[in-house]
Amino acid sequence: MTLYYSLVFLLLVTEMAIFMLLIxxxxxxxRRKLFTFISESPLVAKLQYGMKITFIFILILFIDSVNRVYRVQIESAAISGKSDQGRSSVxxxxxxxxxxxxxxxxxxxxLCGFTLFLSLILNRTYVMILDILRLEDKVKYYEGEHKAEGKGSTAPANAGDAGDVASLRKQLAQKERDIETLKKQSEGLSREYGELSDRYSKLEGIDSTPKKDNVSSFDFxxxxxWTNAKFGSLRSIKALDDYEPRYDPTVIPLEDPSAPTPDPYTAPNPSYQPPAGGEPGxxxxxxxxxxxxxxxxxxxxxxxxxxxxLIRRDTSPPGAHSTAFLESRVDIIRxxxxxSTLRYKEGKPLGLLDGVPVAVKDEVDIDGYKRSMGTSREFIRKDRRTAWCVSKWxxxxxxxxxxxxxxxxxLDTTNNNPNLGTPRNPFNEHYYPGGSSGGSAYAVGAGLxxxxxxxxxxGSVRIPASxxxxxxxxxxxxxxxxxxGISSASTTGVIGPIASTIEDLEIAYRVMARPDPEHxxxxLFAVPRPHVGERRKVxxxxxxxxxxxxxxxxTTCREALDFYVKTMNYELVNISIPLIPESQLAHAVTILSELSTSVDDISYLTAxxxxxxxxxSKTSAAAFLSxxxxRNLLMQHLAALFEQxxxxxxxxxxxxxxxWHVEKGDIGRxxxxxxxxxxxxEYAAFANLTGLPAxxxxxxxxxxxxxxxxxPVGLMAMGRWGSEDQLIEWGREGERYLNEVHNGGRLRPKKWVNVLNTGKEEALSRS
Known part of the structure; x- marks a missing residue:
């Protein structure tokens, strides 16, 4: 064994000498020649192989020496015991x-332990220095220096006199000049397009809609x-690196087992007292x-x-409010x-909704109706059944x-539609009704x-409603x-009701939100139910x-907020939400990417x-993931707020x-x-990205x-996932504010139609 440990000692001395040589x-x-020789020499390679076997042998010796030390410790304890007993045999x-x-x-x-440790350090130091030398070679190669030699390096002639980095800089500078040129060309084309459009309109006496645009024809x-919209800037937000992508904002809240059984879907709230019939608003x-x-x-x-x-556009002349409607199947409606009339005569109405006229956005499937999505063509599905939410109504x-x-x-928030006509806001014809559900909001706002x-x-429900x-x-x-039917924007789009009163909104929601077993x-969501008893007001x-x-x-929204705090006893807390402007970019990237992939042919669309x-369509996978x-970052932050x-x-x-004011020339083109x-x-899209009810x-x-x-001016509330009933109770209090507290109360537009009185007059004329 002495020979073995002597060899280990010699190996230790050798390693220390090599280590000193390395540092x-x-x-x-x-240094490069030395390490090139070490890394490429066949003799050294065989020596390294032998060293690996030697390391195993030293490890065995180390284990044996540890065992010997352990045995000596045992014997030491035994000798001490005998000495305590006074035996003279020791x-x-x-x-x-x-x-x-x-x-x-x-x-x-x-000796063995230190030799093993130094062997590992020596090996790691050798590898690190070798890697550094190779990296140094690569840097010199990319910078165009002619001294880069050794294993893995490339001849300087291939690098170019200026180096790859310098060459890339020149290319980038040229690209920037090209972008500036394209920007100027784009501005010029835009001005030319506007001038030609206006000139054509004057010559023809009509508003013109361009049939071709330059942007959709040229990739650059x-x-x-896309770059100018800063869609790619999300990738530079370092905070996002700590979060995984979240593609679906759905959150299923746990149902409270102690919650009462919900009332019938269309049961009115007994505590709700609507304004008297004679009130002007x-x-x-x-x-x-x-x-x-x-x-x-x-x-x-x-x-x-x-x-x-009033609403048919297939008559001559079309109805006064027909721009808000695209199609009315008179046979089905009658x-x-x-x-419904027969059921009332028999005293067997189905419920509060029986016989009530409702309207549906063109995007939703209804059996017997076309579906154009606001375009000049028809979208046909194999399964043309009425959508679940409409069938429940x-x-x-x-x-x-x-x-x-x-x-x-x-695709926008005005409801400006050169294809099928643009309804004006029922309150003021110089304003848009909002979009994209502008026709639905108009129909409710006008009293139809x-x-x-x-x-x-x-925001396509809430913006036009506001x-x-x-x-x-x-x-x-x-x-x-x-x-x-399926949504064209599956991770941001949802179905929602627009209503003239909060009671109507509650009824519409509770009916359409019945669980669909095929969905x-x-x-997975609990059955909608109204709040009963006390609730937290924060x-x-x-x-x-x-x-x-x-x-x-x-100013208007602050006054309403004061009512909630001072009159309705809500606790007001100051909160903070990170990255609000960036969240708008994230929403835009998400919904536009989804919509662009759902449309194969864009040739029939407006410019x-x-x-x-x-x-x-130029959105990269990296930008979409960002x-x-x-979305994940914001949802986690919101979850913490709701928990707190x-x-x-x-x-x-x-x-x-x-x-949104209507500018001259916008309606036609x-x-x-x-x-x-x-x-x-700015406010509405946040709930779509995060999945919150609003x-x-x-x-x-x-x-x-x-x-x-x-x-009109609207106030919006966003609640925890699944808290629609809580929001409706909040909205009921807001309805009281508008009707009873707000100066002037609720207003009706000049275009408002008294459908009930019109129906009575129709009955009298027939009798």
Whole structure:
């Protein structure tokens, strides 16, 4: 064994010498030649192989020496025991022999252990220095230096005189000059397009819609506009690196087992007292229709016959409100009205909704109706059944009087539609009704129907509801089924009701939110139920975000907020939400990417839609993933807020600006104003990205910049996932504020139609 340990000692000395050689500063050329020889020499390779075997042998010796030390310790304990008993058998020379064995055992253990440790350090140091030399070679190669030699290096002639880095810099500089040139060309083309369009309009005496645009035809322009929109900037947010992408914002809340059994879907809230019938701002509700039918003063057929001439566009002349409607199947409508009339005569109405006229956004499937998505063509599905949410209304006796107008493919917030006509805001014809569910909001705001259906991918229910002075609910993501139809924006879009009163909104929501057994998410949510008893009243406001609204909107919403805090005893807490501006980019990247992949052919679209979808098609996978990481970050932050403040409702204005004014020439040729679109969605899109339920209620009115008629202002509340019933209770209190507290109360537009009185007049004329 002595020979073995002597060899180990020699190996240790050799390793120490080599280690000193490695760390001694040498000229770069000498060091590279030395390590090139070590790494490439076959002799050294065999020596390294032998060293690996030697390391195993040393490891065995180390284990043996540890074992010997352990045995010596055991013997030491035994000798001490005998000495304590006074036995004279333990002699002096035996003690010396024992101490010698102990010394050599420990020495050998330390020798083997240190040799193993130094072997590992030496090997790692060698590898690190070799890697550094190779990296140094690569750096010199990329910088174009002619001294880069050795293993893995490339001849300097291949690197070029200026080096790869310098060459790339030149290319980047050239690309930047090209981008500036393209930007100037784009601006020139845009001006030329506008001038030609105006000149053509004057010559022909009509508004013109361009049939071709430059952006959707040229890839480099699409990439330029994508970059200019800063869609790629999300990748530079370092905070997103700590979050995984989240592609679906659905959150299924746990059902409270102690919650009471829900009332019938259409049971009215007994505590709700609507304004008296004589008040000038009163909108007729579902309960008013039901009471009229039950009294026999009018029938569903009479009301429908009075309503159809107002909304049909297939008559000559078209109805006064026909721009808000795209199609009304008179045969289907009259058949449903006759069946409802018969049920009332027999005293067997199906419920509050029986015989009530409702409208449905063109995007939603209805058996027997076309589906154009606001475009000039028809979208046909193999399964043309009525969507689940609409069929639930029809099962309660509601009568769908037509499909409503919408922004082309739901791509903006004005409802400007050169294809099918643009409805004006019922409060002021110099303003848009909002979009993309503008036709539905118009129909409710004008009093034509008490309930309409919309789809909300970035505020498309709440924005038009706010612009038209009515109520709009975006449910939690995944809660309401629209099967067999599917959303074009599956991770942001949801079905939601628009209604004239909060009671109508509650009824519409509770009916359409019935669990669909064929849907993958809808059955997982608890059955909607009204709140009973006491509930936590907590309002959260992020002041920096809230205060970004324009002054008329901000003042109106602050007054409503004061009512909730001072009169309704809500606790007001200051909250903070990170990355609000960036969240808008994340939403835009997400929804536009989804929409662009759902449309194969864009040739039939207007220029505005072509530009949006062609630019969105340039979204990279990395940018899309960054947007989904942003979604995850925000949802985790919101979950923490809701956990910290039970019952929390986050309040913002629905829209930061008071309406959207119609500019000259926009109606005929369309409108594309990306900055204002993003501005309009500043608050609303947040709930779509994160999946929160959100409710918009009217809380006041602002002065217009043109024309007669005030411009409605909305306040929006966002609640915890699955808290729609809580939001409706909050909205009920807000309805009280508008009707009873707000100066001037609720207003009706000049275009408002008294459908119930019209129905009575129809009945009298027939009698």
């Amino acid at each position: 001694v500063p040498l000229p770069f050329t000498w 002699l002096g020379h035996e003690r010396m022999e024992f101490q010698a064995r102990k010394f050599y055992s420990q020495r050998n253990m330390y 322009l699409q990439r330029f506009f 009163r909108y007729y509700s579902v309960s008013d229709f039901h009471a009229l039918y039950k009294s026999g003063k009018a029938t569903p057929t009479e009301v429908i016959e009075a309503l159809l001439p 058949k449903a009205a006759e069946a 029809e099962e309660e006796g509601a009568i769908v009087v037509g499909k409503t107008n919408m922004h082309e493919l739901g 129907v008490p309930i309409a259906l919309g789809l909300d991918g970035g 612009f038209c002075g009515v109520y709009g609910l975006k449910p939690s993501h995944g809660r309401v089924s629209q099967l067999p 993958h998410l809808s059955p 309002i959260g406001v992020y002041d920096d975000w809230f205060n970004r609204a324009d002054e008329p909107v901000l 505005q839609s072509k530009i949006l979808l062609s630019v969105a 947007a989904q990481r942003m 403040h039970p019952g929390l409702i986050i309040l913002t204005p629905t829209v930061p600006n008071a309406g 369309g409108l594309s104003n990306g900055d204002k679109s993003i501005r309009t969605m 409710l918009s209620i009217p809380v006041g009115y602002a002065d217009p910049v043109e024309g007669e008629g005030k411009v």
